[in-house]
Amino acid sequence: MPGFLFMSFIATPQSMHFEEALPLQSGASIRDYVLAYETYGTLNAERSNAVLVCHALNASHHVAGVYEGQPRSEGWWDNMIGPGKPVDTNRFFVIGVNNLGSCFGSTGPMHTHPDTGEVYGADFPVVTVEDWVNAQARLLDRLGITQLAAVLGGSLGGMQALGWTLQYPDRMRHAVVVASAPNLTAENIAFNEVARRAIVTDPDFHGGHFYRHGVIPQRGLRIARMIGHITYLSDDVMNEKFGRQLREGLTPKYSTQDIEFQIESYLRYQGDKFSEYFDANTYLLITRALDYFDPALQYGGSLTQALARATAKFLLISFTTDWRFSPQRSREIVKALLDNRRRVSYAEIDAPHGHDAFLLDDPRYMDTMRSYFDSIAKEVHA
Amino acid sequence: MPGFLFMSFIATPQSMHFEEALPLQSGASIRDYVLAYETYGTLNAERSNAVLVCHALNASHHVAGVYEGQPRSEGWWDNMIGPGKPVDTNRFFVIGVNNLGSCFGSTGPMHTHPDTGEVYGADFPVVTVEDWVNAQARLLDRLGITQLAAVLGGSLGGMQALGWTLQYPDRMRHAVVVASAPNLTAENIAFNEVARRAIVTDPDFHGGHFYRHGVIPQRGLRIARMIGHITYLSDDVMNEKFGRQLREGLTPKYSTQDIEFQIESYLRYQGDKFSEYFDANTYLLITRALDYFDPALQYGGSLTQALARATAKFLLISFTTDWRFSPQRSREIVKALLDNRRRVSYAEIDAPHGHDAFLLDDPRYMDTMRSYFDSIAKEVHA
Numbered sequence: 001m002p003g004f005l006f007m008s009f010i011a012t013p014q015s016m017h018f019e020e021a022l023p024l025q026s027g028a029s030i031r032d033y034v035l036a037y038e039t040y041g042t043l044n045a046e047r048s049n050a051v052l053v054c055h056a057l058n059a060s061h062h063v064a065g066v067y068e069g070q071p072r073s074e075g076w077w078d079n080m081i082g083p084g085k086p087v088d089t090n091r092f093f094v095i096g097v098n099n100l101g102s103c104f105g106s107t108g109p110m111h112t113h114p115d116t117g118e119v120y121g122a123d124f125p126v127v128t129v130e131d132w133v134n135a136q137a138r139l140l141d142r143l144g145i146t147q148l149a150a151v152l153g154g155s156l157g158g159m160q161a162l163g164w165t166l167q168y169p170d171r172m173r174h175a176v177v178v179a180s181a182p183n184l185t186a187e188n189i190a191f192n193e194v195a196r197r198a199i200v201t202d203p204d205f206h207g208g209h210f211y212r213h214g215v216i217p218q219r220g221l222r223i224a225r226m227i228g229h230i231t232y233l234s235d236d237v238m239n240e241k242f243g244r245q246l247r248e249g250l251t252p253k254y255s256t257q258d259i260e261f262q263i264e265s266y267l268r269y270q271g272d273k274f275s276e277y278f279d280a281n282t283y284l285l286i287t288r289a290l291d292y293f294d295p296a297l298q299y300g301g302s303l304t305q306a307l308a309r310a311t312a313k314f315l316l317i318s319f320t321t322d323w324r325f326s327p328q329r330s331r332e333i334v335k336a337l338l339d340n341r342r343r344v345s346y347a348e349i350d351a352p353h354g355h356d357a358f359l360l361d362d363p364r365y366m367d368t369m370r371s372y373f374d375s376i377a378k379e380v381h382a
Numbered sequence: 383m384p385g386f387l388f389m390s391f392i393a394t395p396q397s398m399h400f401e402e403a404l405p406l407q408s409g410a411s412i413r414d415y416v417l418a419y420e421t422y423g424t425l426n427a428e429r430s431n432a433v434l435v436c437h438a439l440n441a442s443h444h445v446a447g448v449y450e451g452q453p454r455s456e457g458w459w460d461n462m463i464g465p466g467k468p469v470d471t472n473r474f475f476v477i478g479v480n481n482l483g484s485c486f487g488s489t490g491p492m493h494t495h496p497d498t499g500e501v502y503g504a505d506f507p508v509v510t511v512e513d514w515v516n517a518q519a520r521l522l523d524r525l526g527i528t529q530l531a532a533v534l535g536g537s538l539g540g541m542q543a544l545g546w547t548l549q550y551p552d553r554m555r556h557a558v559v560v561a562s563a564p565n566l567t568a569e570n571i572a573f574n575e576v577a578r579r580a581i582v583t584d585p586d587f588h589g590g591h592f593y594r595h596g597v598i599p600q601r602g603l604r605i606a607r608m609i610g611h612i613t614y615l616s617d618d619v620m621n622e623k624f625g626r627q628l629r630e631g632l633t634p635k636y637s638t639q640d641i642e643f644q645i646e647s648y649l650r651y652q653g654d655k656f657s658e659y660f661d662a663n664t665y666l667l668i669t670r671a672l673d674y675f676d677p678a679l680q681y682g683g684s685l686t687q688a689l690a691r692a693t694a695k696f697l698l699i700s701f702t703t704d705w706r707f708s709p710q711r712s713r714e715i716v717k718a719l720l721d722n723r724r725r726v727s728y729a730e731i732d733a734p735h736g737h738d739a740f741l742l743d744d745p746r747y748m749d750t751m752r753s754y755f756d757s758i759a760k761e762v763h764a
Binding site: 025027028252255257284 | 407408508565566567568569571572573576583584585601604611620621624636637649650653663667669674676679
């Protein structure tokens, strides 16, 4: 009965409060914070079947399933995770956690600073991938999970999975790193910086304390999202989806400010939607976490030396048309792991969709994930 | 005496007034306008050695030489054009012309509308590559030049050279189209659109009539320029020039708003500089001209059919790391010309610098241009 097996299940958001201060990489710390999370499936008696899913820029702990009474509220990786899906929640206990600094439930810039009683805003401390990993480890402590079967993530989520292998090598068996990179290139940082400047220079940003002014820097958020969207898609898929199609009729209207081309309409729509729900300070924090991630930095740039601590078994996946985190970047990780004689599987999927491919239903991608997680399930008796 | 031969010469800007209305592709027209231009070298007795140079987004009629008393005011293609240079002004009479709608001398949005007595601002008519070509042809009429030895341009300038071959096939012998494309891809349009939105949504834009308010939409211009700069460079050259270098020290300061990485410093500097001299309405007009250019449109998308009218001999040049106007786009033009049995030379230069390469001193590029223009010189007895 595949129709039944693949139906969306009901997900229930939970949250955990942490009183004790979490020391951050910057030297600052954060206390009295909350992490929002969801779990799917059942932790087995051996506590060996837990899989942690780390999210990327615009996502949350709501990884799979739908919320009660909201049939269109599928989690962001609902095609990948659930009963009978590649990461099968009939076998695994899957944990989605929202990162610190987010605007989707965990403590972030929109919340109140316990020291001042004021909304954090721009005073929310800078958080890094390493900080998120530490916060996730604390959550697992509370959930009574000593060792994860796997940590799984795409893009920025993949960086967290990689971070886990370095910070908590004994607490995990497998790292699944999809469409990710060992650090950002100058071009990646450049795109992040333009997006941040668009937000920070929006007069409604007020130095990050816009909440007090009852405004939102929507102009900046729109621009940031439009830039992001361009980098998520491949040139080819943009040409295929939109090409040079005009929005109306066959001849242009000759206007510099009105929409002429379909691609403009699409980008404006994406920007508008995003600016209505995403927090500007969160955008700055998350893009900075991306910029800073660079495990090789303290090893003079040697990724091989940096990954010597990693003892997990790895699956890396990249997509040929992903120019944001190109296959070349995944291959750097593969090489550094092989230099350390680690067990690595690597799949380079020939997909047209650019970086976005990691969220889409490519059968080769899905099959690769399914068979890898099948083998993990056997290993951990899930 | 190469030292003498290669010294910069003095350039003198000129301008020509046109009273008669120029009909535009949009259906509008423009009258009482001025074109700024410069000429270098001497028109020979046969009037056969004239070369028209068309400019791209951020350039002007000041193509080569320096202005009197301003030793650092080299024209934007001074490495290519001048006495003894690849396009040798000892042999050719070179004409640089500033396009309508620009902010560097020709009539543009900052000037007064003759009908209203008000500054044009957003009311400046939308101009296209085809309109620019028509305006350039009128200037040549006035200069008494019936047939050009060549029309030469890079990027958007290359589109004008291509436009010339279709609109005035009898008035030119050669088209030299560098780092260009037969039209923009969806991704190209997308980048233009984000830049335009950054400008148009800057509160200081005032619908394009900011001059009346005594302000300039500098925030938007900065963002637009930063986006542009990312697309001009290759990922490789960015990594080589900036990589992940921090601006100060070896460890980050952990800030979302301050500059951390060298690439950020570079981009902000470029954005700041640009916002001080470039007109926002001009930016909109020029990016729209790029978007609209598509000679194949009226031939159901067939570039081969569109280029059937072109009788010029062609040199096309592209650069391997140019992802804005990739070699693939130049090859499309080459193919369409060969389909029409036209004479085409094509050079794909293996250069690391991305789109910017067309302005730089790659010896293979310079040699290709030099030998092509040498052969033109012989052909026209220059």
